[in-house]
Amino acid sequence: MESKVKVVKSEKSWIETAAIDQLEKTAELEGIIKAVGLPDLHVGKTPVGAAYMTKDIIYPHIIGSDIGCGMALFSTGINRGKFKFDKMFGKLFRLGGLENIDISEKIADIDLPFKESLGTIGSGNHFAEFQEVSEVFDEKAFEEIGMEKGSVYLLVHSGSRGYGEYIIQDCIRKHSCQKGLKTDSTAFNEYLEEHQKSVEYARLNRELVAHRLLDTVGGKDDKKLLESVHNSITKKETEGEIIYIHRKGAAPSDVGYIVIAGTRSTKSYIIKPEEGLYDYCYSVSHGAGRRWPRFDCKKRLQHVYEDKILRERKLAGTLICKDKNVVYEEAPEAYKSIEKVVEDMVNEKMIKLVASLNPLITYKV
Template structure:
C-alpha cells in the first residue's frame, strides 16, 4: 500500500516531475505511512530532497541519505558591521581545507564521541553545496521576533553549512550491504538499533564539525562569536510514537530556522508555527532547492558566463571557490527562487518570517 503524500507548494512553484516520482517511490517502502514534500523539493539520487517521511516502526537509512547530520549553524560575531572589510576578509581566509591544528581527539571526547572518529576531517567544510558564509542583517520583518532572536543589525554573522563528511556515507554503505536489498529496518530490532546508534554518532559529529569550522573562520578573521542556532537537515528521529525521516528538510520543532537562498540571494530567518507539526510532519524547506542538476548547470552556463563573473553576486557579495567545476555547479542560477519558497511556507501557515540576511562573502574551497 502507498503512504499518504502531501506536497506543500503553490501553483506558482515549479517542482520537477522526477522529484514527485521519487516521492511516490518512497511512499511504497515498507512501513512508511506519511510523506511530505516541501516547496524546495527536487530530485536526488533515488530519494527526493526537501521531504519528510514517517513510519510507526521502521527506519530507512536511504531516506536519511549519505550525509547524516548535514545542517546549518549560525553564529553572531562580535565584529561591528562598520569595521568589516571584504578585501581583508578574503585575504585572511586561506588554508581552511587542511587538517585542523587543534586537538581533535580532545574535542571528540568532550562531545562524547570516540577520540579516533574521523579526527582528520574534523573542521573541514567538504564539497557539493556546503559552504561557510559571512552575512549581515538585510531587513527586520518581525520586530518582536527579531528582538527575541538574539540577532543584532550591526554585527557580522557567520553561517556554516556542512555535515558528517565521509562518516555518513560509510554508515549508509555498511547498512546497505547488511540489508540485502531491502532498506527497511525494524527500529526495535538489532540492525535498526545498530543503525540508530551510528546515526546518532554521525549527528553529533556533524554538530561538532560545524562548531570547529566556525572556530577556524572566526579565529582567522580575529572575531569571537556566539552560536544562535544549529539545525539538522538529514536525520531520523522519534516523532509521535514513530520515526520521522528528514531528507533535506529543516526541523520545525527546534526554534528559529534559517532558510538560505543561493549564494546570490538572501537568506530568511523564520519562526515555525505550531501548525507545522500536523501539516508538514514538523518539517520545513531547508533552502531554495535546486532548479537544475549539477551536470546541466555547467552546460547551460559554461558558454555564456565566466568563472570570474561567478565570483561576484547580484547582491554585491564575493565568492571564494577555486574549483572551476564547483563554481558552475553551485551557481545562483541553478537554484529556485527563495522568496517563492518562503512565501509557500507562509501561505501554508507554517512560518512567520523574522528577518532576511544578505551574503557578504561565501567560502567554498581554496586550492592553497
C-alpha cells in the same frame, strides 16, 4: 480517502515532475504513513526537500550518507561597519584551506571515528558564509534569538563528512537496510546508535568550522545562536503513538527558530515554524533547492557568462573556492527562488518570517 502524499507548491512554483514521481514512489514503502514534498523538492538518490513519517520501521537509505547534515548560525563579535570586504576576503583567500588552522587541542579528547575530517566543510552544497542583517520582520523574535542589526553572522552548512557514508554502507552491507529496519530488531538499535553519533559529529564539525574561520578573520565571538539538522531520522511521540520522521533536505519544525538558506548570491531567511505541522511531517524547507544538478551547470551557463570579467564579477565576486566549476554550480540560476520557497510556506501558514540575511563572503574550500 485522503492521500498520504502532500506537495507544498503554488501555481507559480516550479517542481519537476520527476521529483514528485520519486516522492510518490518512495511513499509506497511499507510503514510510511505520510510523505511531504516541500517547496524546494528536487531529484536526488531519494528526493531532496522531502520528509516522511513511518511507524514500526525506518529506512536509513532515505536520508542517505550525510547523516546529521544541517545549518548553524554563529555570532562573530564583528560589527558590520568594521567588516572590510577586501581585507576579510584576502584573509580567507590566503588561508588556502581550513585544515591549515590547528585544532588538535580541541579534538584531542574526542572519541569519534574520522577525527581527521572534523572542522572541514565538505563538497556539494556545503558552505560557510559571512552574512549581514538585511531586514527584520519580527523585532521581538529577533531579540529573543540574541541578534543585533549591526552585527555580522556566520552560517555554516556541513555534515558528518565520511562518517555518515561509512555508517550507511555498513548498514546496507550487514542488514540490507534499504529494505527497512523494523523497530523491534537489533539492526534498528545498532543503526540508531551510530546515527546519533554521526549527528553529534556533524554538530561538532560545524562548531569547529566556525572556530577556524573566525580565528582567521579575527572574530571575537563564536556563540551558536541557531541550529537545525536536515538529514536525520527522529523519534517522536504524537497523538498517542511513536512515529519516526525521516528528513532528507528538510528542516524540523519543532526546534524553534531556524535558518532557511538562499543561494550564494541571494538572501537567507530566519523563520519561526508554526506549531503542529503534523500534515507536513513536522518539517519545513531547508533552503532554496537546486533547479539543476551540479554536473549540468557549467554546460548550461558557460555561454551566458562567456566574458571572463563578467563571470568573475557576477558569479565569483564573493565566493572563495578551489574548483572553478563551483562558480557555475553555485550560480543563482542553478537554484530555485528562495523568495518563492519562503512565500509558498508563508501562504500555507507553515512559517512566520523573523529576518532576512544578505551574503557577504562565501567560503567553500
